[in-house]
């Protein structure tokens with residue numbers, strides 16, 4: 001591995017390096033067990049994407065929202081974990097793309113880019129009944 005790996009953006013994906021580490025944003029080999037840079041366990045990530053107001057990770061047990069600043073350029077450091085067992089009443093809004101669910105007695109609404117919304121729609125029914 002070289003030291004000068006670039007942070008990939010949407011238009012530039014290195015073949016075979018599609019597994020983005022949710023913790024540090026580095027692209028790892030598709031079959032990596034842990035992040036080459038920060039050593040985070042990557043085996044249970046079902047989905048990870050960057051959106052305008054947060055980055056979202058979905059594992060077998062959790063939704064994890066990494067909050068970003070208002071301008072969406074960097075993370076605030078605030079990380080919210082939603083255990084899947086405590087999420088209910090899931091709804092996908094349209095025509096505006098919003099992912100809605102109840103958690104701890106409150107309605108949560110996550111605005112998503114269309115592409116990300118499609119991914120969430122595909123994966124959620126597989127992990128929540």
Ligand SMILES: [Zn+2]
Pocket residue numbers: 021022023024025026035036037038039040
């Ligand atoms: Zn990492």
